[in-house]
Structures are given as structure tokens and as C-alpha cells.
Amino acid sequence: MIPTVVWGTGNVGRAAIRAVDAHPELELTAVLVHDPAKVGRDAGQLAGLERELGVRAVDDVDAVLAARPRAVVYAASGDMRPDDAHADVARALRAGAVVVTPALYALYDPPSAPPELLKPLREAVAEGGGSLFVSGVDPGWGNDVLPLLISGLGSRLDVIRCQEIFDYSTYDQPDSVRDLIGMGHPLDYVAPMMLETVPTMVWGGQIRLMARALGVEIEEVRETMVRRPLERTVSTRTMGEFEAGTQGAVRFEVQGIVGGVPRLVIEHITRIHPSCAPDWPSPPDGAGAHRVIVEGRPRIEVTVEASDEDENRSAGGNATAVGRLVNAIDWLVGRPAGIYDALDVPLRPARGRLGRSWG
Structure with missing residues (x-):
């Protein structure tokens, strides 16, 4: 099982928790939140599931990343806080995680991304050994x-x-x-x-x-x-x-x-x-x-x-965008550290999930 963190519990984060829980090769190990009112709440409750998952939301980013999770679904918004989102993703990469996210628009096509945005992420990958895949939420x-x-x-x-x-x-x-x-x-x-x-x-x-x-x-x-x-x-x-x-x-x-x-x-x-x-x-x-x-x-x-x-229907668009990201994690874990795009990451069958009850 691949220890996986979901960072953020808004429209994208709720869908991410459900997707990680449904994936037979992923294990939800932590949920990071910013809102103090969400701290201590069970991930299943935050995700709108009908059962608890036994993972309580926390706001201590340092402690979660210090545990060296193998994967991070970065679901916090980058719309109004692009610099913060960029810095958060770099932190997770330096911690050695495979990071999937819709938050960094410039990284949809890494070869054309501005050098000032791409360089720090490449350095974080080299330092920590993680990988990054960005795909849009639109989807x-x-x-x-x-x-x-x-x-x-x-x-x-x-x-x-x-x-x-x-x-x-x-x-x-x-x-x-x-x-x-x-x-x-x-x-x-x-x-x-x-x-x-x-x-x-x-x-x-x-x-x-x-x-x-x-x-x-x-x-x-x-x-x-x-x-x-x-x-x-x-x-x-x-x-x-x-x-x-x-x-x-x-x-x-x-x-x-x-x-x-x-x-x-x-x-x-x-x-x-x-x-x-x-x-x-x-x-x-x-x-x-x-x-x-x-x-x-x-x-x-x-x-x-x-x-x-x-x-x-809007939530459905979010859910399919998240599915694309979360379902790429196990493929990315098996590949060399690096920055990947949609042409690199295959869209694969949902192996092991047909008929599986999860919520």
C-alpha cells in the first residue's frame, strides 16, 4: 500500500479523499486542513462518506511531511494564492513525495512553463526524490x-x-x-x-x-x-x-x-x-x-x-479530474523522480475497483 496524504478538503479535496479510499493500492494516512474547525474531524465525514475512515484531519504540515509520505494529493486552491501553492508543492517534493495536483496551471505543459516557476520545482525533485504531475480541474x-x-x-x-x-x-x-x-x-x-x-x-x-x-x-x-x-x-x-x-x-x-x-x-x-x-x-x-x-x-x-x-454536475467534473490525478499515483511511484505531464502519464483501467463497495 502507498501511504497517501490529501492536503485540502474543499471541492477537490473531498473528492480526493474518496478517490484515495477507493484505490486498492493507496492508503490514506493523513488529511491536512487550514480551517481550525476541521481539525480533529474524521476524513470520512469531511469527504461526505457514510462511514468514518479512522484518519483525523490535522493542520501540522511539518509533522505530516516529516513522516515522509510516499504520495501527496495537493488539493488546496492555487487560484487566489499561487505563490503559496507553489511553495507547498515544493515542500512536499522535498519530502520525497509523489505529488499530484490541479493547482499549478503553468505546469500543465512543463516544457513551456516559466523558468522561474519550473526551476525551484526541479530543484525540489532533485533534493527529495519526489515526482510531480499536474492536471487541470476543469478537468x-x-x-x-x-x-x-x-x-x-x-x-x-x-x-x-x-x-x-x-x-x-x-x-x-x-x-x-x-x-x-x-x-x-x-x-x-x-x-x-x-x-x-x-x-x-x-x-x-x-x-x-x-x-x-x-x-x-x-x-x-x-x-x-x-x-x-x-x-x-x-x-x-x-x-x-x-x-x-x-x-x-x-x-x-x-x-x-x-x-x-x-x-x-x-x-x-x-x-x-x-x-x-x-x-x-x-x-x-x-x-x-x-x-x-x-x-x-x-x-x-x-x-x-x-x-x-x-x-x-460541477462536483462530477471535480471528481473525474481528481480521478485522473489519484489514479496516476501508483504509476508515478514506479517511475524515476521527475516532472511529468499528461502525455507521459497513461490513462489506465480502474483495475481492482469494479463492483468494489467503498462508501
Whole structure:
């Protein structure tokens, strides 16, 4: 069994605890939390399981890393605290752990990561002997392994479009939805995630990774952005009211330009209520989905819906992103220390888990 720590118990951390518990080769040995109110609570309770796991949450990072865990699922957010997340991951690497995380956007494509971010992590790997794999929570597989797999099914390839389409009214992450993305703010409010170049900073690595796999040169990365106001005040189950006239939907693209044409596109279409921007693409169930469209011959379209935590489609996206990360741990443990990406880490069958009862 591989001793594994889950660091953080938010939307991603809850799913990570469940994924580690379900994995036949992993053993949950510690859960790290920041909120004092969570210290001492059982991991099963924090993860929404119907049973206790016998692991109590702690906030002593030094003590947990001093025990030299073989793996760390770093589930703390990097959205509002990128420098802290980077430092935390480096600490875990220096402790010799295999670290999997969605928090370091720049590491989606390590070859194109800024040297000032990559160098300290390489040094931490060399010092501690750990390994790092970063994959997105949006989820990463929808912007790398899935479109690349589908691209091999056709004879002519014109455009690959990866879409996240969500109604965030059920997403229990008010800081991100309201302040980071701008939902519920006046349209003249410039949300951090909507600032020019930020979408490229977050998703540009996945564009470059796909281009690298396909053997094409990206001439430039472009962005498009459209925002729509709510026509009426709406109420959400998890985040209260959003007033008429404030931002109710946003649609943006990060485009990889090849031969002067957008050939690789990552597109997000997000709403706080289905009544906003009804002319934009909507998910089949009305809540959320991830879609890959390959324009070419033949034209191929694949839509993936996932639900978790009482049919919450947003939580389902988190859970599949976490599954990609957690299910890579045993593979990484068997490989040399280093920094890996989605082209290195295979997507493998869930061996030993069919029919297994775990919660």
C-alpha cells in the first residue's frame, strides 16, 4: 500500500479523499486542513462518506511531511494564492513525495512553463526524490488525453474544440464564482480570471501540450471574451441571489493559431442560471458537461457528463479530474523522480475497483 496524504478538503479535496479510499493500492494516512474547525474531524465525514475512515484531519504540515509520505494529493486552491501553492508543492517534493495536483496551471505543459516557476520545482525533485504531475480541474483530461485520443479516429483534422459548459448555480464555491469569475458583479467589474492574458496563462499550456502531441507549431495564442448580464434577479441553492443587470454568463476561448487559423480551441461557457444567454450552447442535462468536437472528416463530437455529491454536475467534473490525478499515483511511484505531464502519464483501467463497495 502507498501511504497517501490529501492536503485540502474543499471541492477537490473531498473528492480526493474518496478517490484515495477507493484505490486498492493507496492508503490514506493523513488529511491536512487550514480551517481550525476541521481539525480533529474524521476524513470520512469531511469527504461526505457514510462511514468514518479512522484518519483525523490535522493542520501540522511539518509533522505530516516529516513522516515522509510516499504520495501527496495537493488539493488546496492555487487560484487566489499561487505563490503559496507553489511553495507547498515544493515542500512536499522535498519530502520525497509523489505529488499530484490541479493547482499549478503553468505546469500543465512543463516544457513551456516559466523558468522561474519550473526551476525551484526541479530543484525540489532533485533534493527529495519526489515526482510531480499536474492536471487541470476543469478537468484536464477534457483538454488533453480525450481530444488527442479522438483526433486519431479520423482521416482529416481541421479543428479540435474542447468545451466546458456549466450552470454554476449549484457550485459551492462562492469566492471563485463571484469574485474570481465575476458572476453577480456589474459588467464593468474586471474579474481576475477575465483579465487579458490570464486565460492564456491558465489554459495556454494545454493548447501547447496538444500541439506538441500533434506535431504542429503554435504561431500565437489568442483570446476571445464575451459577457452577458442577467435579465432578471435569480436565486441559487448554494450562493444566494444574483441581481438583474449583473454578469450572469461568460464565454471565452483560448485559441492556438496554426497557419493563421484557430486550430486548437479551449472554450468555457459558464452561466449562473440557464435563463442567461440561452442562445449559447447548453449541456444536455441543463447543468453541466464537457464536450470535445473534432471538425474534420469525419466530424466527431463526444459529450461527457459526470455527477457526484447528490447529482451535482460541477462536483462530477471535480471528481473525474481528481480521478485522473489519484489514479496516476501508483504509476508515478514506479517511475524515476521527475516532472511529468499528461502525455507521459497513461490513462489506465480502474483495475481492482469494479463492483468494489467503498462508501
